[in-house]
Amino acid sequence: MAPHSSSPGPSADLLVVGGGVMGLWAAVMALRAGLSVCLVEAVRIGAGASGGLLGALMPHMPDRWNEKKALQRDALISLEAEVARLEAETGLSCGYRRCGRVMPLMRPALVERALKHQADAAQHWPAAYSWRHLPQAAHPGWPAPSQAPDGVAVETLAARIAPRALLAALAARLRADPRCSVIEADGVAALDPARGQAVTASGLRIGFSACVLAAGVESFPLLAPFLPAPAAALGQAVKGQAALLDAHVDPERPILFADGLYIVPHESGQVAIGSTSEDWFDDPLSTDGQLDALLTRAALLAPELADAPVLERWAGLRPKAVGREPMVGQHPDFPRLFALTGGFKISFGIAHHLASRLIDEIRGEALDLPASFHLSTHLLLVT
Ligand SMILES: Cc1cc2nc3c(=O)[nH]c(=O)nc-3n(C[C@H](O)[C@H](O)[C@H](O)COP(=O)(O)OP(=O)(O)OC[C@H]3O[C@@H](n4cnc5c(N)ncnc54)[C@H](O)[C@@H]3O)c2cc1C
Structure with a gap:
């Protein structure tokens, strides 16, 4: 629910909504690309699906090969170096x-x-x-x-990774960076992507050039107001x-x-x-x-x-x-609004890769992911 009144809060190049594995990697990749970041988490880092126990990083079956399997293979391979870099930056182990x-x-x-x-x-x-x-x-x-x-x-x-240890390392990386603010226990309650503004539950007004919705299962209702017509759920x-x-x-x-x-x-x-x-x-x-x-x-x-x-x-x-694949990329009608969600059962192996490609898109490149992943493709399925 939108708060009745708001007070000025931070402004950033990028507002990331959600402190799970998707949102945290998006924030880290954005900082590396030189953007300032504000990450807003409704409860606490890891309060959603990412704060679990399993951390299995398993490739798809190598038969009936397709571009999605190739992407996941490449992401599983590149994650090893990404984790090593994060561990070196933070001094924290990710249990990989x-x-x-x-x-x-x-x-x-x-x-x-x-x-x-x-x-x-x-x-x-x-x-x-x-x-x-x-x-x-x-x-x-x-x-x-x-x-x-x-x-x-x-x-x-x-491979395997310790989910909570990874999140702790990602959060430490963010908190150590003066160009990043992390707000916990205060979710985004109202979003105005046309004006580049969000208001949190406590009434904090946050300005942004781009906003990434990485709120896990809550991403779907958060995107609902930005569908062209009343439609089925996005996920x-x-x-x-x-x-x-x-x-x-x-x-x-x-x-x-x-x-x-x-x-x-x-x-x-x-x-x-x-x-x-x-x-x-x-x-x-x-x-x-x-x-x-x-x-x-x-x-x-x-x-x-x-x-x-x-x-x-x-x-x-x-x-x-809704399209079963991850849901990533720019909203076709709201250029400042981006999605990074729908990782379903494989988020931990691909989040860094999707986040990196999404930040490239935010910086003006074409989204280099399979078309079935694009937010615009998912939107076509419900409108
Ligand atoms: C039992 C179980 C086992 C799993 N095992 C694996 C596995 O082995 N390997 C694997 O890769 N994946 C696994 N997964 C899947 C994986 O956990 C999820 O795909 C992944 O955590 C999703 O990450 P996310 O960042 O998209 O969402 P989340 O982790 O759910 O994060 C979303 C965050 O957004 C916050 N939020 C919601 N609304 C708002 C708002 N309005 N404003 C601000 N913040 C908001 C939430 O509080 C939450 O912290 C498993 C899932 C489960 C449930």
């Missing part, structure tokens, strides 16, 4: 490791598919990364042999639940992945387990029996997890845009 991924094969047909993926990866991935079939797992019990009668598929492009929230175990697992182990179940070893031996994918839910932030079922499956796949204490149960809402 290119750990790879192991997948149990339950049927002979899956061996054939793994061999096909091996050939596909050789064709589409750089030689440094591979997809292979192995008769048994390199780390005993990861997965349990009973769960992998036909061996395992192993790929070496996947939806898909709930996910995850848990963190105190499992004392070797942090060098690969991600264990089977049928949508992720088991992600992190530094200090903690292991994240996820995730549910729920289109319908009553309470966006509660956890329930669906998470218990995931934990049971995880213990079957990796029996050493069975007795590990649960440190945290967590739920969040993923932003899924």
